[in-house]
Amino acid sequence: MLQQTQVKTVLPYFNKFTKKFPSLESLSKSSEKQILKMWEGLGYYRRARNLYACSKKIIVQYKGKLPKTLNEIKKLPGIGDYTGNALLGMVYDQPRIALDGNVKRVFARNLNKKEINIDFNKLIVSNSKTLFNTNRNADFVEALMEFGALICKPKNPKCFVCCLNKTCKYLRSSKKIRTSNKKMIRNKNYDIFCFVNKKNKQIALTKKNNLGFLKNFNLPMIKESNDNNIKSWKLLSNYRNSISNLKININLYYKFSNKIPVKYNWYSLENNKEFIPSFTKRIFKQVSTLF
Numbered sequence: 001m002l003q004q005t006q007v008k009t010v011l012p013y014f015n016k017f018t019k020k021f022p023s024l025e026s027l028s029k030s031s032e033k034q035i036l037k038m039w040e041g042l043g044y045y046r047r048a049r050n051l052y053a054c055s056k057k058i059i060v061q062y063k064g065k066l067p068k069t070l071n072e073i074k075k076l077p078g079i080g081d082y083t084g085n086a087l088l089g090m091v092y093d094q095p096r097i098a099l100d101g102n103v104k105r106v107f108a109r110n111l112n113k114k115e116i117n118i119d120f121n122k123l124i125v126s127n128s129k130t131l132f133n134t135n136r137n138a139d140f141v142e143a144l145m146e147f148g149a150l151i152c153k154p155k156n157p158k159c160f161v162c163c164l165n166k167t168c169k170y171l172r173s174s175k176k177i178r179t180s181n182k183k184m185i186r187n188k189n190y191d192i193f194c195f196v197n198k199k200n201k202q203i204a205l206t207k208k209n210n211l212g213f214l215k216n217f218n219l220p221m222i223k224e225s226n227d228n229n230i231k232s233w234k235l236l237s238n239y240r241n242s243i244s245n246l247k248i249n250i251n252l253y254y255k256f257s258n259k260i261p262v263k264y265n266w267y268s269l270e271n272n273k274e275f276i277p278s279f280t281k282r283i284f285k286q287v288s289t290l291f
């Protein structure tokens with residue numbers, strides 16, 4: 001939940017989630033629909049799907065026990081080097097480092113080198129004796145990430161309280177490397193077309209859109225803005241929406257119709273039981289103003 005999301009946003013979700021699913025087994029016995037409904041509003045829904053798929057695989061294939069090697073743990077859905085190392089360190093107390101942006105910055109600053117010029121894996125292996133000189137590996141994995149987030153911060157690092165300030169090359173150098181954790185923001189323009197059933201207050205949705213974001217979710221017809229034929233559509237609104245590092249300028253069009261294309265299904269605008277991503281909810285809200 002914490003990937004790309006702040007702690008204060010995650011907390012209420014985490015508490016509700018762990019109360020409902022106190023074990024991997026209970027999670028694996030749930031359904032993707034239920035998990036997504038509980039995740040609603042948190043975004044990055046692939047995390048929820050992977051978590052659910054992981055729980056099932058661990059229960060069925062690994063008899064309820066997390067694999068103990070990086071190779072094996074990476075066979076689980078959504079687990080790469082970063083999460084794999086974090087889990088092995090935190091769960092099994094193995095000497096591991098979870099290389100996230102914060103940790104890479106700590107290393108880069110200490111060497112006063114650009115991240116791009118560092119082979120992090122080689123660096124960790126050749127310094128393993130010093131790095132893992134602890135019997136608290138699980139805490140060390142977490143602490144290193146927190147250290148980057150709270151002390152060796154992207155801006156204004158707290159060098160005066162830092163335990164590494166005697167040896168840190170960044171602090172001592174007159175030519176300090178620049179660190180940046182700016183996300184690459186992409187801008188896109190999309191036209192969204194909503195078939196609306198006036199009598200039943202319904203909107204037609206499909207999983208047919210293949211846009212990369214919100215893949216496999218029910219959405220109205222979405223097309224990248226170009227010379228789309230919009231003559232028979234009425235403009236409802238223009239607004240902006242952000243998904244991950246994508247900033248989208250949206251023209252929302254509608255058409256009252258009782259007929260919908262193949263692969264579309266009617267959804268009630270008042271449907272509150274099913275999982276609906278906030279991107280779609282926002283569309284529902286605007287279409288509701290037509291009634």
Ligand code: SF4
Nearest residue numbers: 152157159162165168
């Ligand atoms: S001395 Fe400053 S720059 Fe160096 S590791 Fe500590 S906080 Fe980061």
